[in-house]
Amino acid sequence: MKIIITGASKGIGRGIAVELARHGHSLGLLARSKDVLAELSESIKQPGAPCYYAACDLRSPEATNTAIEELIAELGGIDALINNAGLVIRKDIFELPVDEWNAMIETNVNGLFYATRTVLPHLKQQGSGHIINISSISGRLPLPGGSGYAASKYAVTGFSESLFFEVRDHGIKVTTIFPGSVGSDSHSDGTETETSWKIRPEEVGAACQSVLATSPSNCISRVEIRPLRKPDCTQPKTRTT
Template sequence: MQSLQGKKALITGGSRGIGRATALELAKEGAELGLIARSEESFESIRKDLTEIGAKFVTAATDVSDETAVQLAVKEIGEQLGTIDILINNAAVGAHGPFLDISTDTWKKVLDTNVMGMVYVTKAVLPGMMERDRGDIINISSMSGIYGTKGSSAYSASKFAVIGLSESLMQEVRPHNIRVSVLTPSLVETDLVRGDSGERNPKKFTQAEDLAEYITSLLKLEQRTFIKTSAIWGTNPF
């Protein structure tokens, strides 16, 4: 098992949900963090929590669907942290409704964020990993990337694409000692799932902390081996 002490980890969608939980878990292991999220205000809570545990971190308010902004954010984070060892592509948006009711603009937003955003961030980080012949990329897909369901056409299309991207990239970069894993969790209880009540129901839904613990365990495996695809299901997966 390898140590994560001093590793530089970049997490997109890093201020809330799975990204936030993973940031906290990696910080406990001694990793140094670069967090990307769309709004500056969203970092307030995670900044407080990371500061309390003495973590080293950098934040960047960036829309991952903007390639130029992504390149600038990754450059700035790298200048403060150093070369990125771990990339967790977590940023995503959802869309639900009948196919004919989902606007073209919504389709573009979903694909530009969930797929192209992952492309832009990975392109910005991967060269450094390849130069050092070492790195980890974990892409967050969904059970909606394994099979489509009624009303999820745009979201499912994006998450299917994440799996295909991950599989192809893995085969390209594994000779450089870079691991690419893709996770396909069932329904994870986040702010979006909880809605206005804000009440957590850990007996019913997988928690973001559960995925964070699993992601950390994947990263601690010796570099010679990795789990390529992981389907993670809770008590109530739907």
């Protein structure tokens, strides 16, 4: 398959890219960090499964459109878009400044919309394709101490689950993924113990591979992924996600 992944430079997006490259897909990687994308695409591309990249800030509709059209041209088409890029700022209402609220809405909601609306005409024309949106458990359940972030992820869920009904008659699948705590840059205090019980980014990639592999006649529309257990049970930790 020809798959574009947003936010592929680190964290979950990087894990998705590594896992999908391992399965022989042709990839287009998108994020702002050009050098990181160049290094990653070089390290995961395989014979017969190229990996292209484009640097862009998803908060700009024009830049997003240009970068994605460029990747589609290089790939020679598109079968799936994975909307993963996101900004995770966990601050409560008393701490969250307006500019950080806006940055989360512009990245998590607007950027996802810009990418989707660029890709959809291609999928509609070919009568097939798949949009996978990375929401969060915080896009389904309240997150005390992260109301702004939860608002942005509830918006992703509302958009994604409504989109399914808007495009299914064109043969286009939409899947919303709800990860719990994933060990990524945005969700770590930098200690091994803190990240060791979390879902690994590649495991979200494996979930993407599973839903991409379903038959053309059905769509897994929702996937919730949670860590199973914390290996070191002598140090209990409060876990809400």
